[in-house]
Amino acid sequence: MKPATDISDFPTAAIALPPLVDHRGAESDDLDSPGLAATSGWRQYYELTKPRMNMLVVATTFVGFYAAVGRGTPLDWIRLLHTILGTALTAAGASVLNQYVERDLDALMRRTVGRPIPSGAVAPLSALFIGVLLGCAGVVYLALVVNPLTAALGAVTLASYVWVYTPMKRCTTLCTVVGAVPGAIPPVMGWTAVHNAVSVEALVLFGILFLWQMPHFLAIAILYKDDYEAGGFKMLPCVDPDLSATGRQILVYLMSLMPVTLMPFGLRMAGLGYLMCAVVCGSAFMLYGVRAALNKTRTDARKLFFVSIIYLPILFAALMVDKV
Numbered sequence: 001m002k003p004a005t006d007i008s009d010f011p012t013a014a015i016a017l018p019p020l021v022d023h024r025g026a027e028s029d030d031l032d033s034p035g036l037a038a039t040s041g042w043r044q045y046y047e048l049t050k051p052r053m054n055m056l057v058v059a060t061t062f063v064g065f066y067a068a069v070g071r072g073t074p075l076d077w078i079r080l081l082h083t084i085l086g087t088a089l090t091a092a093g094a095s096v097l098n099q100y101v102e103r104d105l106d107a108l109m110r111r112t113v114g115r116p117i118p119s120g121a122v123a124p125l126s127a128l129f130i131g132v133l134l135g136c137a138g139v140v141y142l143a144l145v146v147n148p149l150t151a152a153l154g155a156v157t158l159a160s161y162v163w164v165y166t167p168m169k170r171c172t173t174l175c176t177v178v179g180a181v182p183g184a185i186p187p188v189m190g191w192t193a194v195h196n197a198v199s200v201e202a203l204v205l206f207g208i209l210f211l212w213q214m215p216h217f218l219a220i221a222i223l224y225k226d227d228y229e230a231g232g233f234k235m236l237p238c239v240d241p242d243l244s245a246t247g248r249q250i251l252v253y254l255m256s257l258m259p260v261t262l263m264p265f266g267l268r269m270a271g272l273g274y275l276m277c278a279v280v281c282g283s284a285f286m287l288y289g290v291r292a293a294l295n296k297t298r299t300d301a302r303k304l305f306f307v308s309i310i311y312l313p314i315l316f317a318a319l320m321v322d323k324v
Helices: 034-048 051-068 077-101 124-146 148-168 175-184 186-195 200-223 225-231 244-266 272-295 298-321
Strands: none
Touching (some): 034 077, 034 124, 051 077, 051 200, 051 298, 077 124, 124 148, 148 175, 148 186, 175 200, 186 200, 200 225, 200 272, 200 298, 244 298, 272 298
16 A cells, blocks of 8 residues: 655654665765755655555545545545545555565666665665654544544555565465555545445445456566566566466456446446446456466566556546446
């Protein structure tokens, strides 16, 4: 779980950050261009939160909140903003702590060697400090301003992502399944922020996001197979040379996703327009999944990845627009 939070908005004196280090490992002390050095330093801390990736967390939290509000009922924008802020802080903390734990492994992979910690732009203790601060701030904020249940879900998400999923990546291919759990909780947090209870509707939102993540992540694992092997990660394509098992799992999860995406219509969360969108988009997603499973090429995996990132916003947009 990982949202966008720019910590440069916080007063430096209040945070009392440990010293930044430059790319050579020495403490930053560029007196000739202090403004540039400061901007560069804060930018590196900002990148630790994985802001672009964490937009998904913020967006799906909003979907859960919006879906929980009855049709014709005014949206409580203040409560929504509190929920988004608390979730974003918690997720940002999870992202930073994830990179702190994996800093040595990130240095072994081409796609992650430029991250702030392995590149030497941010000292590990600085990252640990920021990660703990953001994570704790997010959970406490949710507990005080939203409700304890939403805060508890945030805490479970943070802990499972950092302390269960992250170390599992070096041990078993089941890490992808485990990692999809914290990734699917944000819409449930949006729902509980409104109702202070977990309902069948919230579980359906969880199921959609959980099942969507699997072909999405497996496509990524195919594309970055060499990198994951270099880092010692046990992603399924790394132990499945001909990608047969990977292809089967892609199909299984896509076939499971289709009926779950139809459930909002059956539960009267959304209308006929959403149902038609779910069928059409699900069929297209399945088509690209079948091609990736049969052809087993990087080209088809890349196409599946791009289709997956188009599919989810369209589906959730239809759910909100056609809310019953």
